Amino acid sequence: MRMPEGAGEVTILVPGKLHPHAVSRIGEHFKVVELERADPALLTEEMKQDIVGIASSETISADFIDALPRLQIIANFGVGYDAVDAVHAGKKGVMVTNTPDVLTEEVADTTIGLLINTVRELPKAEAYLRAGRWRSEGAYPYTRATLRARSVGIFGMGRIGRAIARRVEAFGLPVSYHNRREVADLPYAYFPSLLALAEAVDTLICVAPGGAGTAKAVNAQVLRALGPNGVFINVGRGSSVDEEALVAALRDGAILAAGLDVFADEPNVPEALLGCENACLLPHVASASVHTRQAMAELVAENLFAWFSRGEALTPVAETVHVRAKA
Ligand code: DGY
Numbered sequence: 001m002r003m004p005e006g007a008g009e010v011t012i013l014v015p016g017k018l019h020p021h022a023v024s025r026i027g028e029h030f031k032v033v034e035l036e037r038a039d040p041a042l043l044t045e046e047m048k049q050d051i052v053g054i055a056s057s058e059t060i061s062a063d064f065i066d067a068l069p070r071l072q073i074i075a076n077f078g079v080g081y082d083a084v085d086a087v088h089a090g091k092k093g094v095m096v097t098n099t100p101d102v103l104t105e106e107v108a109d110t111t112i113g114l115l116i117n118t119v120r121e122l123p124k125a126e127a128y129l130r131a132g133r134w135r136s137e138g139a140y141p142y143t144r145a146t147l148r149a150r151s152v153g154i155f156g157m158g159r160i161g162r163a164i165a166r167r168v169e170a171f172g173l174p175v176s177y178h179n180r181r182e183v184a185d186l187p188y189a190y191f192p193s194l195l196a197l198a199e200a201v202d203t204l205i206c207v208a209p210g211g212a213g214t215a216k217a218v219n220a221q222v223l224r225a226l227g228p229n230g231v232f233i234n235v236g237r238g239s240s241v242d243e244e245a246l247v248a249a250l251r252d253g254a255i256l257a258a259g260l261d262v263f264a265d266e267p268n269v270p271e272a273l274l275g276c277e278n279a280c281l282l283p284h285v286a287s288a289s290v291h292t293r294q295a296m297a298e299l300v301a302e303n304l305f306a307w308f309s310r311g312e313a314l315t316p317v318a319e320t321v322h323v324r325a326k327a
């Protein structure tokens with residue numbers, strides 16, 4: 001990468017924890033300032049004057065954006081950027097980037113793993129073996145659920161949704177989906193409402209983005225529509241689900257089981273969910289391999305390099321695609 005004259009003066013803020021590879025790559029070309037969290041009250045006058053970019057996986061509020069008058073770009077670590085007020089950034093002429101593509105296949109792989117673990121209870125079967133119960137009590141009980149004869153609905157048919165759909169097809173299961181808009185040239189049945197999709201399938205996989213548009217979209221009615229053999233899998237955002245309704249559905253048998261990688265208030269998983277034997281729970285690991293997180297970190301850095309060297313963002317989010325670099 002060729003940086004322009006004076007590029008060494010570019011100051012990038014890293015609030016909270018960020019992948020170390022991103023921090024070191026950014027530090028090769030720019031000055032990095034670390035801050036405990038993205039709180040306007042923690043910014044010094046010097047920071048306010050110097051900071052032109054943010055690299056982060058934290059919440060970036062409108063207030064924080066407003067507190068940085070020279071801010072040009074927020075490079076979000078993660079494909080989901082619901083933690084960043086991208087609409088406000090767009091209005092203020094601040095570019096926001098995310099990390100699509102590099103994690104698509106990893107997240108899709110993990111989703112299938114979570115689905116199988118949920119229906120075939122593999123984590124519980126392993127715990128049974130490790131506790132010596134196979135030897136003392138005999139074979140692990142047959143699982144009530146199976147993937148066989150299931151019909152899968154995908155909520156959110158973006159890049160990851162499509163990668164999941166391809167895998168589900170390979171398992172010989174029919175796929176249908178709900179999305180804000182029908183996606184052209186897809187061989188899957190489209191349902192214009194989430195409820196209609198849930199009524200048509202028994203297995204719902206949520207990979208929808210978070211934010212106001214999807215808040216608690218998976219509610220009691222949607223869960224009930226899946227039926228008593230229903231399985232709900234979430235690798236999107238916890239905010240898209242009414243967690244109280246989910247606990248009730250798992251407890252009273254409105255659905256059979258759930259597999260969750262994401263929660264509304266991470267890392268705080270509700271006690272009530274922890275108490276559900278028919279829930280398979282993961283600590284938001286869908287993209288969390290060394291390989292994929294490294295690629296995401298690299299893309300965060302590359303977005304900043306492209307922006308400050310040639311005024312381009314490699315992976316701008318939809319809300320800021322109109323933003324142009326200041327001359
Ligand atoms: C994302 O990229 O949005 C995933 O949730 C991983 O953090």
